[in-house]
Amino acid sequence: MNILLFGKPGAGKGTQAPKLAESLGAATLATGDVLRSAVREGTPLGRKAKEFMDRGDLVPDDVILGVVGEALARPEYARGAVLDGVVRTVPQAEGMHRVLKASGRTLDAVVYFDIDNDHIVERLSGRTVCEKCQTPYTGRNAGEACDKCGGTLVRRKDDEPDAIRNRLKVYEA
Numbered sequence: 001m002n003i004l005l006f007g008k009p010g011a012g013k014g015t016q017a018p019k020l021a022e023s024l025g026a027a028t029l030a031t032g033d034v035l036r037s038a039v040r041e042g043t044p045l046g047r048k049a050k051e052f053m054d055r056g057d058l059v060p061d062d063v064i065l066g067v068v069g070e071a072l073a074r075p076e077y078a079r080g081a082v083l084d085g086v087v088r089t090v091p092q093a094e095g096m097h098r099v100l101k102a103s104g105r106t107l108d109a110v111v112y113f114d115i116d117n118d119h120i121v122e123r124l125s126g127r128t129v130c131e132k133c134q135t136p137y138t139g140r141n142a143g144e145a146c147d148k149c150g151g152t153l154v155r156r157k158d159d160e161p162d163a164i165r166n167r168l169k170v171y172e173a
């Protein structure tokens with residue numbers, strides 16, 4: 001079973017993906033995760049991606065889709081994949097179609113997360129992260145102590161309301 005999760009940043013794809021994967025006996029494939037692990041492992045595509053990241057540029061679609069394609073060949077995806085954040089644009093959707101075809105897979109479902117912007121801003125601005133161990137929290141305020149290590153919880157710049165609205169604008173464009 002291969003499922004693609006689609007929708008705005010902050011809509012909850014990353015929260016639902018592991019739950020869905022678990023109930024289907026599949027594994028989650030998040031673009032950011034596979035990209036980071038390719039860079040860490042120093043694969044040819046990972047090294048290529050790192051060149052763009054080091055310059056502060058966006059990693060091009062063909063590199064991202066290549067990394068996703070390589071990840072899909074791993075045994076953990078033998079029973080299926082829940083694809084999270086792989087497709088944001090029409091060219092990425094077309095590219096993903098080719099990657100799936102090449103790996104002999106078909107998509108069983110696309111789940112669209114339809115949520116209005118005000119809810120996303122409310123949801124993300126309620127998120128904090130431990131300064132020390134990076135554990136994420138929802139519904140806890142900045143300045144409180146981390147349950148795990150006692151570090152201070154902070155709100156990431158990315159999760160400030162203005163930054164969120166800007167990300168949503170970029171997504172809609």
Ligand SMILES: [Zn+2]
Binds near residue numbers: 132151
């Ligand atoms: Zn902590």
